Amino acid sequence: MDDDLVTLQRAIRGIGPGVFLPCWAEPDMWFSDLGADQVVAARECIHACPVQPECLAAAIAGGETAGIWGGVKFPRRVPSQAADR
Incomplete structure:
Protein backbone atom coordinates (compact mmCIF):
# COMPACT_ATOMS: atom_id res chain seq x y z
CA MET A 1 0.00 0.00 0.00
CA ASP A 2 1.48 3.38 -0.90
CA ASP A 3 2.24 6.03 1.71
CA ASP A 4 -0.38 8.53 0.48
CA LEU A 5 -3.19 6.00 0.76
CA VAL A 6 -2.04 5.01 4.26
CA THR A 7 -1.96 8.70 5.23
CA LEU A 8 -5.52 9.15 3.91
CA GLN A 9 -6.75 6.09 5.80
CA ARG A 10 -5.15 7.32 9.03
CA ALA A 11 -6.65 10.78 8.55
CA PRO A 17 -17.61 10.82 15.29
CA GLY A 18 -20.12 13.11 13.66
CA VAL A 19 -17.53 14.77 11.39
CA PHE A 20 -18.93 15.37 7.91
CA LEU A 21 -17.18 13.73 4.96
CA PRO A 22 -18.89 14.93 1.76
CA CYS A 23 -18.03 11.76 -0.18
CA TRP A 24 -19.76 9.57 2.40
CA ALA A 25 -22.95 11.64 2.40
CA GLU A 26 -23.39 11.70 -1.39
CA PRO A 27 -21.10 9.10 -3.01
CA ASP A 28 -22.74 9.37 -6.44
CA MET A 29 -21.82 13.05 -6.59
CA TRP A 30 -18.13 12.15 -6.73
CA PHE A 31 -18.05 9.08 -8.92
CA SER A 32 -20.94 9.14 -11.37
CA ASP A 33 -21.07 10.73 -14.82
CA LEU A 34 -19.95 14.24 -13.92
CA GLY A 35 -21.72 17.14 -15.55
CA ALA A 36 -20.52 20.72 -15.13
CA ASP A 37 -23.12 21.55 -12.45
CA GLN A 38 -22.22 18.44 -10.51
CA VAL A 39 -18.51 19.30 -10.57
CA VAL A 40 -19.25 22.82 -9.29
CA ALA A 41 -21.46 21.46 -6.49
CA ALA A 42 -18.84 18.92 -5.47
CA ARG A 43 -16.07 21.52 -5.42
CA GLU A 44 -18.21 23.83 -3.29
CA CYS A 45 -18.69 21.26 -0.54
CA ILE A 46 -15.10 19.96 -0.59
CA HIS A 47 -14.06 22.91 1.60
CA ALA A 48 -15.89 21.24 4.50
CA CYS A 49 -13.85 18.05 4.16
CA PRO A 50 -11.20 17.53 6.86
CA VAL A 51 -9.17 15.10 4.72
CA GLN A 52 -9.14 17.04 1.41
CA PRO A 53 -5.32 17.31 1.07
CA GLU A 54 -4.79 13.64 1.93
CA CYS A 55 -7.53 12.61 -0.49
CA LEU A 56 -5.97 14.52 -3.37
CA ALA A 57 -2.48 13.19 -2.61
CA ALA A 58 -3.74 9.59 -2.51
CA ALA A 59 -5.61 10.03 -5.82
CA ILE A 60 -2.55 11.42 -7.56
CA ALA A 61 -0.26 8.74 -6.15
CA GLY A 62 -2.79 6.02 -6.95
CA GLY A 63 -3.32 7.14 -10.54
CA GLU A 64 -7.07 7.66 -10.18
CA THR A 65 -8.78 7.93 -13.54
CA ALA A 66 -12.31 9.07 -12.65
CA GLY A 67 -14.28 11.02 -10.11
CA ILE A 68 -13.54 14.03 -7.95
CA TRP A 69 -10.75 13.56 -5.43
CA GLY A 70 -9.69 16.31 -3.06
CA GLY A 71 -11.61 18.86 -5.13
CA VAL A 72 -9.98 17.92 -8.45
CA LYS A 73 -11.84 16.20 -11.29
CA PHE A 74 -10.01 13.15 -12.65
CA PRO A 75 -8.78 12.55 -15.23
CA ARG A 76 -6.89 15.78 -14.81
CA ARG A 77 -6.02 17.64 -17.96
CA VAL A 78 -2.32 18.09 -18.45
CA PRO A 79 -1.34 21.10 -20.55
CA SER A 80 0.28 20.10 -23.79
CA GLN A 81 3.80 21.18 -24.59
CA ALA A 82 2.44 23.00 -27.65
CA ALA A 83 0.47 25.32 -25.35
CA ASP A 84 3.73 26.33 -23.67
CA ARG A 85 5.29 27.53 -26.91
Whole structure:
Protein backbone atom coordinates (compact mmCIF):
# COMPACT_ATOMS: atom_id res chain seq x y z
CA MET A 1 0.00 0.00 0.00
CA ASP A 2 1.48 3.38 -0.90
CA ASP A 3 2.24 6.03 1.71
CA ASP A 4 -0.38 8.53 0.48
CA LEU A 5 -3.19 6.00 0.76
CA VAL A 6 -2.04 5.01 4.26
CA THR A 7 -1.96 8.70 5.23
CA LEU A 8 -5.52 9.15 3.91
CA GLN A 9 -6.75 6.09 5.80
CA ARG A 10 -5.15 7.32 9.03
CA ALA A 11 -6.65 10.78 8.55
CA ILE A 12 -10.12 9.29 8.08
CA ARG A 13 -9.76 7.06 11.13
CA GLY A 14 -8.48 10.02 13.17
CA ILE A 15 -11.53 12.22 12.71
CA GLY A 16 -14.10 12.21 15.44
CA PRO A 17 -17.61 10.82 15.29
CA GLY A 18 -20.12 13.11 13.66
CA VAL A 19 -17.53 14.77 11.39
CA PHE A 20 -18.93 15.37 7.91
CA LEU A 21 -17.18 13.73 4.96
CA PRO A 22 -18.89 14.93 1.76
CA CYS A 23 -18.03 11.76 -0.18
CA TRP A 24 -19.76 9.57 2.40
CA ALA A 25 -22.95 11.64 2.40
CA GLU A 26 -23.39 11.70 -1.39
CA PRO A 27 -21.10 9.10 -3.01
CA ASP A 28 -22.74 9.37 -6.44
CA MET A 29 -21.82 13.05 -6.59
CA TRP A 30 -18.13 12.15 -6.73
CA PHE A 31 -18.05 9.08 -8.92
CA SER A 32 -20.94 9.14 -11.37
CA ASP A 33 -21.07 10.73 -14.82
CA LEU A 34 -19.95 14.24 -13.92
CA GLY A 35 -21.72 17.14 -15.55
CA ALA A 36 -20.52 20.72 -15.13
CA ASP A 37 -23.12 21.55 -12.45
CA GLN A 38 -22.22 18.44 -10.51
CA VAL A 39 -18.51 19.30 -10.57
CA VAL A 40 -19.25 22.82 -9.29
CA ALA A 41 -21.46 21.46 -6.49
CA ALA A 42 -18.84 18.92 -5.47
CA ARG A 43 -16.07 21.52 -5.42
CA GLU A 44 -18.21 23.83 -3.29
CA CYS A 45 -18.69 21.26 -0.54
CA ILE A 46 -15.10 19.96 -0.59
CA HIS A 47 -14.06 22.91 1.60
CA ALA A 48 -15.89 21.24 4.50
CA CYS A 49 -13.85 18.05 4.16
CA PRO A 50 -11.20 17.53 6.86
CA VAL A 51 -9.17 15.10 4.72
CA GLN A 52 -9.14 17.04 1.41
CA PRO A 53 -5.32 17.31 1.07
CA GLU A 54 -4.79 13.64 1.93
CA CYS A 55 -7.53 12.61 -0.49
CA LEU A 56 -5.97 14.52 -3.37
CA ALA A 57 -2.48 13.19 -2.61
CA ALA A 58 -3.74 9.59 -2.51
CA ALA A 59 -5.61 10.03 -5.82
CA ILE A 60 -2.55 11.42 -7.56
CA ALA A 61 -0.26 8.74 -6.15
CA GLY A 62 -2.79 6.02 -6.95
CA GLY A 63 -3.32 7.14 -10.54
CA GLU A 64 -7.07 7.66 -10.18
CA THR A 65 -8.78 7.93 -13.54
CA ALA A 66 -12.31 9.07 -12.65
CA GLY A 67 -14.28 11.02 -10.11
CA ILE A 68 -13.54 14.03 -7.95
CA TRP A 69 -10.75 13.56 -5.43
CA GLY A 70 -9.69 16.31 -3.06
CA GLY A 71 -11.61 18.86 -5.13
CA VAL A 72 -9.98 17.92 -8.45
CA LYS A 73 -11.84 16.20 -11.29
CA PHE A 74 -10.01 13.15 -12.65
CA PRO A 75 -8.78 12.55 -15.23
CA ARG A 76 -6.89 15.78 -14.81
CA ARG A 77 -6.02 17.64 -17.96
CA VAL A 78 -2.32 18.09 -18.45
CA PRO A 79 -1.34 21.10 -20.55
CA SER A 80 0.28 20.10 -23.79
CA GLN A 81 3.80 21.18 -24.59
CA ALA A 82 2.44 23.00 -27.65
CA ALA A 83 0.47 25.32 -25.35
CA ASP A 84 3.73 26.33 -23.67
CA ARG A 85 5.29 27.53 -26.91
